[in-house]
Amino acid sequence: MFKRCYTTFVPRFKFPEYRIPLSDFKGHQVRALQRFQQLLPQLNLLLELRDSRAPISTRNVIFDDLMARGKGGKTQRLVLYTKSDLCPKDTIDKLRSWHGEMGDEFMTLDCRSAREVKGLVKLLEWKYDRVVEKMLGPAANGGGGLPLGYRVLVAGMPNVGKSTLVNSLRFVGAARTGNSSESVHGSVAHRRRKVAKTGGQAGVTRATSECIRIADHRGGIYLYDTPGVSLPGRVTTREKMLSLSQCGCVKSNLVDPVIQADYLLYLMNLQSPVAYEQYTKGVPTNNIYKLLAGVRRATGIRDDNGAAIHWVDKWRQGPRRGAHRVSFDVETLLDDASFSYRDLVSRELELLGPWSVAPSKPSAKAKNSNQLFEL
Numbered sequence: 001m002f003k004r005c006y007t008t009f010v011p012r013f014k015f016p017e018y019r020i021p022l023s024d025f026k027g028h029q030v031r032a033l034q035r036f037q038q039l040l041p042q043l044n045l046l047l048e049l050r051d052s053r054a055p056i057s058t059r060n061v062i063f064d065d066l067m068a069r070g071k072g073g074k075t076q077r078l079v080l081y082t083k084s085d086l087c088p089k090d091t092i093d094k095l096r097s098w099h100g101e102m103g104d105e106f107m108t109l110d111c112r113s114a115r116e117v118k119g120l121v122k123l124l125e126w127k128y129d130r131v132v133e134k135m136l137g138p139a140a141n142g143g144g145g146l147p148l149g150y151r152v153l154v155a156g157m158p159n160v161g162k163s164t165l166v167n168s169l170r171f172v173g174a175a176r177t178g179n180s181s182e183s184v185h186g187s188v189a190h191r192r193r194k195v196a197k198t199g200g201q202a203g204v205t206r207a208t209s210e211c212i213r214i215a216d217h218r219g220g221i222y223l224y225d226t227p228g229v230s231l232p233g234r235v236t237t238r239e240k241m242l243s244l245s246q247c248g249c250v251k252s253n254l255v256d257p258v259i260q261a262d263y264l265l266y267l268m269n270l271q272s273p274v275a276y277e278q279y280t281k282g283v284p285t286n287n288i289y290k291l292l293a294g295v296r297r298a299t300g301i302r303d304d305n306g307a308a309i310h311w312v313d314k315w316r317q318g319p320r321r322g323a324h325r326v327s328f329d330v331e332t333l334l335d336d337a338s339f340s341y342r343d344l345v346s347r348e349l350e351l352l353g354p355w356s357v358a359p360s361k362p363s364a365k366a367k368n369s370n371q372l373f374e375l
């Protein structure tokens with residue numbers, strides 16, 4: 001039905017420059033960064049989570065900086081792209097090419113899939129073995145481990161799935177070591193008492209957890225669940241903010257719902273206008289109000305604002321099974337000649353510049369939290 005109009009339809013290649021806030025940095029995130037820096041010397045691995053639907057926008061240059069300037073010491077980093085069940089297939093090829101360019105490790109994962117999380121537990125055990133071998137040499141064959149076990153910090157932007165992953169890892173780890181009577185198949189979302197609170201809004205986790213044991217391997221693998229850390233305003237762009245809002249990584253009331261819906265329409269038109277065909281009778285459009293009229297007709301919602309919130313939220317949670325998947329980052333649509341991942345990383349590091357997290361004085365709390373990043 002759509003194909004006839006498809007050939008003549010021209011999507012917008014630039015999104016209008018609406019005025020929207022560029023930062024969602026909060027006081028508890030500054031405290032989380034202070035805690036990261038305290039913990040870094042005793043960590044073996046930084047497990048950095050990003051949302052696979054917006055792999056560029058949910059990349060936090062603060063973690064790049066911590067690793068690049070050696071503040072992580074011997075800490076390794078593994079980038080984990082979550083919500084792979086909602087991610088377009090083409091994005092995975094892009095990730096391969098970008099990480100190949102940088103020579104670093106990444107993995108994609110559905111945090112709620114027991115099979116995939118089990119694979120991650122095995123990888124952590126393998127990594128722990130390599131660290132022990134390196135540190136203890138031949139003595140490692142005896143099966144001993146490090147005095148503090150293997151310590152992993154789970155970090156990333158708000159709402160990327162950190163707590164969901166911690167809960168799943170704990171469940172899968174316990175089931176593998178026989179501490180759980182439940183079987184490890186299918187989804188792990190609601191099977192076991194959660195150790196970390198999860199939710200569809202940004203900012204559910206407010207403080208870094210105590211260490212959580214997820215496997216008995218060589219004296220134990222331990223995780224820290226952390227609050228999501230946003231980007232400081234100086235490295236955020238309008239499009240990045242809209243992508244973050246579409247993923248639920250910033251509070252949803254930060255961006256006007258009709259602007260957010262228009263951004264989603266803009267992205268869909270660049271990828272697959274078929275994704276909204278039921279609301280426009282199969283006719284692609286660049287006019288958000290035409291689409292919202294269709295949403296109002298289909299849902300009985302009376303105003304455009306309500307229709308926009310409904311439609312955006314549906315896509316924030318993920319499309320229905322079998323529906324078209326949409327990437328929320330335009331960079332994933334560019335070819336290698338027009339976009340270099342390496343250049344992006346160095347540009348953002350430059351924009352971030354030198355920073356430090358000021359010690360938490362009572363008076364500092366009253367200030368804008370962005371000011372706590374000192375030059």
Ligand SMILES: Nc1nc2c(ncn2[C@@H]2O[C@H](COP(=O)(O)OP(=O)(O)OP(=O)(O)O)[C@@H](O)[C@H]2O)c(=O)[nH]1
Pocket residue numbers: 082083084085086109110111112157158159160161162163164165197198199200201202203204205206226227228318
């Ligand atoms: N489809 C899908 N949903 C996921 C996945 N991982 C997490 N979610 C959902 O994403 C939402 C956010 O998950 P959380 O684990 O609370 O995210 P968080 O990073 O801990 O969030 P903060 O506490 O705000 O930092 C929840 O509704 C989860 O059910 C995934 O791999 N696939």
